[in-house]
Amino acid sequence: MADERCCGLDKHEGLDDIKKEMPDDDTLFYLADFFKVFGDSTRIKIVCALFNGEMCVGSIAELLNLTQSSISHQLRVLKANRLVKARKEGKYAFYSLDDIHVMEIYKMGLEHLKEK
Amino acid sequence: MADERCCGLDKHEGLDDIKKEMPDDDTLFYLADFFKVFGDSTRIKIVCALFNGEMCVGSIAELLNLTQSSISHQLRVLKANRLVKARKEGKYAFYSLDDIHVMEIYKMGLEHLKEK
DNA sequence: CCGACATATGAATAAGTGTTCATGTGTAAC
DNA sequence: GTTACACATGAACACTTATTCATATGTCGG
Secondary structure: OOOOOOOOOOOOOOHHHHHHHOOOHHHHHHHHHHHHHHOOHHHHHHHHHHHHOOEEHHHHHHHHOOOHHHHHHHHHHHHHOOOEEEEEEOOEEEEEEOOHHHHHHHHHHHHHHHOO | OOOOOOOOOOOOOOHHHHHHHOOOHHHHHHHHHHHHHHOOHHHHHHHHHHHHOOEEHHHHHHHHOOOHHHHHHHHHHHHHOOOEEEEEEOOEEEEEEOOHHHHHHHHHHHHHHHOO
């Protein structure tokens, strides 16, 4: 497990200082959970599709060529993490993006991919 | 599977148009893979720790109170996705962040969490 | 050369996750 | 009421993944 001191030469003496500047464990845990939502191609596709505005479940399924059940399950995850919001209209459920950051994060991810 | 038409009323007639504007499947697949890297608390912690500058493996392990093996495995993933880069100095390996987007994406994730 | 140290890596195990299938809930049309 | 439709949901299964343990590689000091 963690050594008492590494790299000799006091090179990393200030570990405690660094630790103090870091967010607490819970925050980083939730942050990882938040990014995990982006880490699935089906969910990313849904997010991408909703860039054009709200859409109902069936349309998303048709657009992405996936089953309604699969889309519904993933929309649940997206909603739980407040990436999308739902609006009910009769028997339809229209979903749309719920956060500005979502688009920004998405775009930055794409930029990262392009740079190479 | 996907119905021929949903939501009646031509409400989502332009599915093909939406599809044309979306990145191709491969891109979205890689994008999801990229975000998946952020979706682990150990890796997020490593990224967070490296905000203060380069660090060797042992120090990271000590800082995060995790095993050297675990850190090394995750650094491999981070490096493969070009989130960090490595610099060898004798028997030490110093890692540092490799992309500006990484910090931006990280910060936006935190902002999203705060807004609630 | 040899032992101590820093790091990398392969195999194995346990935990987490996405899709499918079947079914439940609720709404609209007849 | 009954049928058809849109969506939600639970269970099961296959698949992925993170950690641990053991070990390999490589460097430095003596």
